[in-house]
Amino acid sequence: MTAAGGVPIRGVGLHTALGHGRDAHLRAIVSGLPAAPATAGALTGGLSAPPPPARELFPDQGALIRRIDRLSRMIVASAGALRDELGGLPAQEEVAVAVGTEFGTTEETLKFLLRLRDKGPALANPMDFPNLVANAGAGYVGILLGLQGPSQTFCQHGCHGDDAIAWAAELVRDGGAQLAFAGAAEEWGGVLRAAHEAVRGPRWAPPGEGAALVGLGHAPSPALARWLCCWAERLPGPPMARWGRGPDPGPAIRAAVVAALRDLGARPSDLSFVVPSAGPAMIAMRAGLDGSDGDPPVLDVPRLAGDWSGDGALRIAIAALLLSNPSSSLGPGIERRPAPLAAVPTLARDGSMRVTLLSEPS
């Protein structure tokens, strides 16, 4: 098993309830202090992100930034932070973009529909409509950074951040791009809160929002970690299975992690830590993988930053940051194992499972 075949992760762009940028997120990890929930306004009930500093990061593009929706601003702010970390970009055609989002911009969609209902089609705002497409965020990243490489947007029920990063990594590995901005974003608000309240089921972490991108491939900045693979499978069952009913997915999740490691010629003892999604994946990892060598410590990112669809991208980014800094703890009382790998298991609401494996940078 070697990291030599892995795709380097050379930077992160993070904007969540924990703040903007890598330092804010590392501080939260080390301190173990979660973001404070919003107590007023449309973002009540969730862990909300601060206003994204999109205009500060793109000072010459104020006119465009004023027109884009909040979700796209979070994505663009993350892309700007990532751009600054990378220290330089290859030729425009060699930079790809991949962003995942499950719901897209729900608040802007609702506003558009309400205006349509109350004022009629003749007064529908043409400036608002393009922001409603799921790939608006990826599109604005391309426009603001002048990128002309491949561009994808994935929309699934929770593993689209993992998938966006996997697609980008494989694209770079196979020569389809030199560098890729990849990750996911989701926004919290009144629409999702209403849906959240209507759906019965266990709550494992407060709902959150944010945008997380990683830079994969070739850039001046040193590698934080290496992306090795993403194991993908789907558990059988009806659409939108609600956990708490049906068979325990824990064994399947543990088996997926072990299988992903085995494909690389690795073992659970090679894991320094794991960063699972909220709910069954978290429970499964805490129950342990393989007791013979001790189980890897578990980092609960959703407890800190909130649980949002596609947050696999955030967990992958945080895993990369931690792999680049072996002396950093995983939180109060959580010591990482001296081992070269990290696993990021995600179990989505529709039964899709992903296990992303990362290694130390060298």
Add this chain to the structure above:
Amino acid sequence: MTAAVITGFGVVSALGHGRRATAEALRDGRCGVGPIRSFDAGAYRSGVAAEVNEDPSARAWACALHHESDLPWFGDRLGRTARFASWALAEAMSHAGLSRTDLDPARTGLVLGGCTAGMPEGEGTVLDADPEAAWPPPGAARALLSIPVAGTLDVLAHQCDVRGPTLLVSTACSSATHAFGHALRWIRSGRCDRVLVGGADAFCRLTHAGFNALGLVDPERPRPFDARRQGMVIGEGAALFVVESEPTARARGVSNKGWLAGTGGMAEGWHIVQPRPDGSGAALAMRRALADAGLSASDIEYVNAHGTGTTHNDAAEALAHHAVFGARAPRVPCSSSKSQFGHLLGASGAVEAAAVLLGMDGGFLPPTASWAEADPAIDLDVVPGVARAGTYGWALSNSFAFGGNNASVVLGHPSQRPRETP
């Protein structure tokens, strides 16, 4: 590198349900556009769309195919988008000679393109609600949960018990064409022996209002590449394909309905709605698809254009066509099936790929129906009016989207051989 064979496909649109009805309509140059039936469009600039006719015969046809392929029949419990996708999938499975139990779940992938998903049902919770009443009204939250584009993916994954990789691509009008790229990637890498791939979208008030607001809609019918063109007309429907690795298809002796040979894509980094006027972004996507297929422009004998009928898109695409094909450009037929299907948004790449395959099989070039007056700035052989008898070995199908997200796919007649085979 393993080659990818299309062993079956199904299509549902305003032109009819099924391959046979679609092929007849394509050949005759019929247009699926008509007055909007699904809501009162009196207040809109345009009152036309290309809506699917869900009459009892269509449902009976779909139900029989589900039964034949041993796929669960959910009937009206599904939203329109998922229903169209399910119908098209059932026809594709039947065409490929497969039933649900023939699929190896762990070695089967599923990738779809789409934009609207449950919006036709979900938007009603807002648009039809009493403005004076508190929001959300009862049932709205559950309806909103059906809006996410991945809902269609869920349904098909459950119907076929897919346990391999699944993806839902939502890059507006290029979604389904990108989906082909992922299917090809999984087949070539050996991750999957078989991939179910396609696109589905249903007509809804939100998209109709949005495109009307942008002034991109023709109030009568789409007239791609025509000097009098005023815009697009939204359509709805689905097309699904069974794509198998060549060894898998050969092992079970199923006939080849076409090669999925290559895809290419890029984002223009230019404007969220308008294409680059010089067509350079579109040309790059086309060249990347050709390179991925191991072909050159001289191999292409037909292009199924994005051809929305908008002023800017058609002009830019014509420039792209010339940039890619050079002196040959006027002799490489380039027609727009949106003149007949309407613009199916996220599903457009899928139904237009179906049109390409139907033309290959039927010995005709799909036409640009309703074309009548040449635009001096567009020097293309648009195959005007009705289909033209002829064959083509390799074809390119283009899809250009909001955000400048462009994608092209190369499809090959079964008589051809992909350039890279094991």
